Amino acid sequence: MPEITYLQAISDALWEEMERDENVFLLGEDIGAYGGAFKVTKGFQERFGPKRVLDMPMAESAIVGAAIGSALMGMRPVAEMQFADFISCAFDLLVNFAATNHYRWGSPVPIVVRAPAGGGLRAGPFHSQNPEAWFAHVPGLKVVAPATSYDAKGLLKAAIRDDNPVIYFENKYLYRHVKGEVPEDDYMVPIGIADVKREGNDLTVITYGAMVQESLAAAETLADEGVEVEVVDVRTLKPLDEETILNSARKTGKIAIVHEAYRSYGAGGELAALIYEDAFEWLDGPLVRVTAPDTPVPYSPTLEDAFRPNAEKIVEALRDLATY
Helix, strand or coil, X not given: CCEEEHHHXXXXXXXXXXXXXXXXEEEECCCCCCCCCCCCCCCHHHHHCXXXXXXXXXXXXXXXXHHHHHHHCCCEEEEECCCHHHHHHHHHHHHHHHCCHHHHHCCCCCCEEEEEECCCCCCCXXXXXXXXXXXXXXXXXXXXXXXXXXXXXXXXXXHHHCCCCEEEEEECCHHHHCEEEXXXXXXXXXXXXXXXXXXCCCXXXXXXXXXXXXXXXXXXXXXXXXXXXXXXXXXEEECCCHHHHHHHHHXXXXXXXXXXXXXXXXXXXXXXXXXXXXXXXXXCCCCEEEEECCCXXXXXXXXXXXXXXXXXXXXHHHHHHHCC
C-alpha cells in the first residue's frame, strides 16, 4: 500500500467520492481557484468545474445554509469551514436545523462539514481551537476526529455517504506531520467504531485526533520502563463506541483521557462519566485527564507549547497513575 500524508488522504477521499457520485460537491472559502487554504482541493476546480467546487463568500452561515438546502434537494455537499473556529458563525443552522430536521420532518440532511482544527501551528486563538464538544452534545449530529491517514480517508468517505449531518474534525497539525499506508482500493472506516492503536495490560489512554500520536509516543517511552500502555483511539465522538472503551478500562483498571481541547466540559468529562458509571468496579486508581487548560490558545510559541498536551506531559501523568 502507498504511504501518504494525512492531508493527501483527505484530498483523495474527496476526489474519489466526487468521481463516484455526481451529487457530491464542495463549497467553501478559497477552495476553488486557490485550491484551499491548505491546498486540500488543489486542482479540483479544473477537474470538476466551478459548479461542483464552489468558491463562497466569507460567510459560514451562508456556506452551511446552502449545503443544507442542496442536501434537502438530493445533493451531498461537503462544506469547508477553512478553520474550525469559524464554525460558530453557522452554529444555529447546524444545531437547530440540520441536527433536528430528520426528527421533525423525516427528511435526511446528508451534509459533511469539514472543520480543520487544533493548534501547534502558531496560529493564535482564532485559528487553533478544538470545538468538538459543542457538537457532540447535540442529538442528530455525528462527530468524527481521525488521527491517521487511513482513518482520515476512510471516515471521510463514510461521512459523505452517510444520510446524517457529520462534523468532520481534521487536525491541521497532522496534515503534513503524519504519513501512513492507505489502500488504493475503495474502502470506508465505519462511523462509531473505535480502534485500539496499541495494546497493553497496565494502563489505558483514551484519546483522539492529534493526541493519538502523542499518546503513542508516550506509550513507547513507558514501554522502555516496563509499563505497557494501551492506546484507544475513539475516532468517532458521536456515536461513541462504548464497548471498546469499557473493555479496555476493565482490562487495565487504570485510565487516562487525553484531548487537545479545553478541559472543562470537554469530551473527556463524558468519557470519564461513562467509565465511572459502567466500569467502576474494575478501576485500580483514579481516572486522570491530560488536556489543555481553560484559556484561549496562545499565539506565542513558548506559551502554546505550554498550553498543548504532549507526549512528555502524558508520560508524567501515566507514571503517577502507574505507581498509584
